[in-house]
Amino acid sequence: MEKQSQTAVTNETTPTIDPQKLESFLGKVVNDFGAAFSAPLSYIGDKLGLYKAMAFAGPLTPEELAHKTDTDARYVREWLINQAASGYVEYSPHNKKYSLPDEHAIALTVEDSPYYVVGGFQVINAMNKADERIMQGFRTGEGMLWGEHHHSLFQGTERFFKPSYLGNLLQTWLPAVEGAVEKLKNGAKVADVGAGHGISTTIMAKAFPNSRFYGFDNHQPSIERANHNVQQDGLGERVSFEVASAQKFPGTGYDLITYFDCLHDMGDPVGSLQQAYQALAPNGDLMVIEPMAGRTTEENFNPVGRVYSGASVLCCTPNAIASGPYALGTVATDDALAEVAMKAGFSSFTRVAETPFNRVFHGRK
Ligand SMILES: C[S@@+](CC[C@H](N)C(=O)[O-])C[C@H]1O[C@@H](n2cnc3c(N)ncnc32)[C@H](O)[C@@H]1O
Incomplete structure (x- = not known):
């Protein structure tokens, strides 16, 4: 049987709000929004081989990555923006290409490495x-x-x-x-x-x-x-x-x-x-x-x-x-x-x- 909530909202005291504390908390929450959205995206990158295709491969356009992984370039373009905003991949505005740093490639693609962490996204999503x-x-x-x-x-x-x-x-x-x-x-x-x-x-x-x-x-x-x-x-x-x-x-x-x-x-x-x-x-x-x-x-x-x-x-x-x-x-x-x-x-x-x-x-x- 479900327990009914007993909590009543009371307004007996007027809270004193520190605007800077509120701002900084909102900044933290937005950061966590990003991390939460990125978790399924990283899982997708793992499962569809996007990280593996970028690993040790040099800079790629979204279209080149989509071609290599047999995926849709429109999806891949948005995915790459999220990954660059997350600090997982790097972007060069000069040639409009994205690259996966070798150190990140180890953590995201080298299965026998002790640094391999990408399975964590699968656990989190499940x-x-x-x-x-x-x-x-x-x-x-x-x-x-x-x-x-x-x-x-x-x-x-x-x-x-x-x-x-x-x-x-x-x-x-x-x-x-x-x-x-x-x-x-x-x-x-x-x-x-x-x-x-x-x-x-x-x-x-x-x-x-x-x-x-x-x-x-x-x-x-x-x-x-x-x-x-x-x-x-x-x-x-x-x-x-x-x-x-x-x-x-x-x-x-x-x-x-x-x-x-x-x-x-x-x-x-x-x-x-x-x-x-x-x-x-x-x-x-x-x-x-x-x-x-x-x-x-x-x-x-x-x-x-x-x-x-x-x-x-x-x-x-x-x-x-x-x-x-x-x-x-x-x-x-x-x-x-x-x-x-x-x-x-x-x-x-x-x-x-x-x-x-x-x-x-x-x-x-
Ligand atoms: C987090 S997993 C760890 C699995 C494995 N030891 C490993 O390190 O990869 C926890 C495991 O404990 C098992 N488990 C939990 N309670 C159990 C119980 N009472 N008897 C036997 N296995 C149990 C689960 O089925 C699950 O496979």
Whole structure:
């Protein structure tokens, strides 16, 4: 049942308006209007190959870009104006041509680069499609499951997270979990919980040929995609993916259990970590990757906190609300996460590494 709004507008005091503050706020809002309009345009540029056609290609007219990408020049002309106003492409009034700086081309087109960010636009656009459902959630308190989002979210998440995993997982995250690399080299049994499309699982499996990997997720289409990826990579004998909830994934005696950007999505994170606790071998390690967040609420009032708290409202918190009693939120503090791990039985849960976008935690039995 929808809750009726109880808020009444009162005019008991006359506000004192600072015109400069108002002006400057409007300037900020116009900037945000532009960013909001540019998000679908950047997604279009990615999907239609406009960025790829401009990458390392020198200056192009709208007509040349349209020809190269088999698109309509009238649309492309307007798109380029938006992109130049956004600072994504540069324009030369002398020859009326647009160019994509090489540095921007790396971030927008080079898929294996750790700087590749364009998948983020796909995630943002997919999440924005849920606005009506989320508004309903504000009124009713209902949640929305991960699997109920537009299908583009799942591919977008794979594309958005993969560069960071490629750039950090083997280089700094696993080495920060004391003893984990040694175990993986010697041959370990690993569970990747909430594995999604299995990007993290596959990166670890390729690096550690003596180890065996089991990926679990309760979203069937993601598991199908993960199994497809793994067959393509020829890793099928050492890596398998199975539909399973984080509270009931099968197997015991794991040397390492990992959670990549998913513990905060779970409605029963304590139940899931209890399952991990009992499924770990006596000396097994827990590794949890979570989005970067402040140790206090106000430490999230920055660009990264703005992104993650946005995702929290549109996707992560609604999934947790829909699936259990506990909603950590995407910007859960270290203390809130540690409390969950302690409730599940772990004796310690410590931040051992970080990037501007991620925190890495090591849990011990
Ligand atoms: C943001 S995605 C991250 C996916 C993947 N770990 C990665 O880093 O690419 C969160 C994942 O957690 C999964 N998930 C959420 N709650 C779950 C639960 N209770 N049991 C199993 N998987 C869950 C979702 O289906 C989704 O694939």
